[in-house]
Amino acid sequence: MQLVCCSCQAVTGCLQRAKRAGPDLRFPAGHPPRSPKQSSAAWSPSWKAKVQELSLRGMTLRSLLAFYQEDLQANLDFQYAPKDHKTRDVVRRVIIPITSAEECSYAVSCHNRDGPRRAHVMVTHNWGNCFKDLLAAVVSDALQECSFQVATKLLEEDVALLYEMLKESCRLDDTYWICAFAVNRHMCICRSNPYDRDPLTNVLHPVCTCHSLNISDADGQSVASETMSSNLLISDSDINKFVHMVYHLASTGGCRQVTAVELSFDLFNRAWCVAEIAEAKRLQMRQSLQLASKRP
Template sequence: MLSYRPNAHTTNDVVRQAIIPMTAANGSSYAQLVNRGEPKMPQKMVTHNWSNLFRDLLASVIADALEEHTFELVSALLSDEVGINALEQMIQVQGNLEDVYWICAFAVNQHSGICGANPRADVDPVTMLPHPVCSCGTPKFFNSTPPLNQHGESIHCEMNKFDDMMSFLACRDVSFAEVVAVDASLELFSRAWCMAELFEAHRMGMTQILLVRNKDTLLRRQHMLEGLRVQDMKASRQQDVDVILAKIPNKDAFNQRLRSLILDRNVGLLTAWKQADSLQQIEQLSHVLKWARLSTSVEDGLQVWQNWV
C-alpha cells in the first residue's frame, strides 16, 4: 500500500487497498494466505472498529502483548520503520512474538463478502482516489444469501458467525480472552457489531481487556457512554444492524445491561481499566524499568525513550 500514512489510514483503508488486493489471486482471507492454510488457534480475539486508525489497532494488540493498559507510546513507535523494528524485537524479548490474535479484518475472507463493491464510495484519505473494487469473481455470501438456517441467517456467510466463533474458541480454551481496542474518539462504543461482541464475551464469562489511547482521552470522553442505546448503533451495512437488533427481544433491558457492563462503578469495564491503570502507576518504577530493560535489549532502543514523554 504505497500511499500508507500511519496517522491517516484506517483499518477499512488497509483492508480495501492492501488485504483484498493481496489475497485476490487466492480468493482467501489474509490469515489463510500467510499461514498457508494451516489453522492457528488464537489465545485472544480483538474487538475493534474499522474506522479506527490501522496503526492504533496494531498498537492495541502490541500493547496487550507487552502487558500495557494504554497504546499511545506503542502507536508513536509504529509511525516509522525504526520504531517498528524496535517493537518487534521487544515483543520477541518479552516472549510473545508467537501469540495468536483473532482479528476479523485478517481472519474473515473478504472475497466471499465485501470485495466486489464500494457502496459508500469510500476514498483514500491521502490520494482521494476511490477504493478499488475487486474482480476476483468469488461467490458472495451476505446475511440473507441462501441457503438459510432455521433463524433465517445465511449458512455460508462468514460475517454473521462472530458469536459462534467466540463460543467455539472459548469452549476450547477457558483462558480465551477479548481485547477491546478502543479508538481515541470512543467511536467503538457506537458500533453495533462491537457492542454485540462485547456483550457476548461478557455473557460467556470471557476475560475482557480494555486498551485505550491514554487515560486523559478516556476520562474526557466517558460521559458519551452514559446514554448508550443499541437502537442508535451503526454498522457498515444496515442489514447487519437489523440482524443484531432482531436477536435482542427486550432492547431497553439490553441497553441497561450494556451500560452496566461498561460503566458500573464496582465491576464495569472502565472501572476495571482504571484500577489496573492505577496499579500500574503505583508500580511506576517497575513499569519504567520494564521498558528500560526491553529498550536496552534491542537495536535503536533509544527510539523508545524519544517517544516516552
C-alpha cells in the same frame, strides 16, 4: 536513541510485566461459558465445520508485524499513511488485493508468515479507527500495557525495537483473532464498494477483480443472491457466526477479549462492537480495554 513519550523505565516495565504475566484464558472456577441460543440449522455439520475453521484463523504477533513492515508497503498503487488510513482502507487496498489470487482470508493465505492458528485473544475494534492504532493496541495488550500510546509511536518510528521488545518478552507467538485478517472478504465485500473512500484523495477504493461470489448479509443472516451458485449456502458465510465461534473458542481451551478503543471512543457508537462486548461478557470471558492514552 530517544523514545518519544516513553521513558526507559516504561519500556522496562512493559518487558517485566509481559514476562511475569501470560494470557489468563481460564474461566472462574465453577463458571463454564454459557451456550448461545441455538437452532438445529445453526449447528448443522456444515455450520459447525465453518465455526471451527474460523476459530483457527488467528495470527501471531510475528505475522502481524511482518504484514505491517512488508505487505503494507508492497502495493505500489497505494501509499500507506499511518496517521490517516483506517482499517477499512487497509482491507480495501492491501488485504483484498493481496489475497485476490487465492480468494481467501489473509490469515489462511500464503502471505501469513506463521500460518493460521487457534486464536487465544479476540480483538474488538472499529473499522473507522487508524489501522496503526489497531495494531498498537494488540501489541500493547501483549506487553500488558493498558494504553497503546507508546506502541503507536514505535510503529511510526522504530518497529525493530517493538519487535525486540516482544521477542525478549516471549510474546511473538501470542495469537489474535482480528476480523480484518480472519474473514474472507472475497465472500462478502470485495466485488462492490459504494462508500469506502481514501481519506487523502476522496476517491472510492477500487473493487476486486477476482471471480468469487459475494454473500450478502441481510438482517444478520447471510443469504446467497439468485445469481449465485446453489452450492453457496448460508453455512459458507464467514460473517454470521461470531456468537458461535466465540462460544466454541471459550469452551474448547479458553479465549479472552481485548477491545481497542480509539481516541474518539466511536467504537461505543457501533452496535456490532457493543454486541461483541456484551456477548463476551455473557460468555464470562476475561475482558480488557486498550485505550489511546493513560491520561483521563
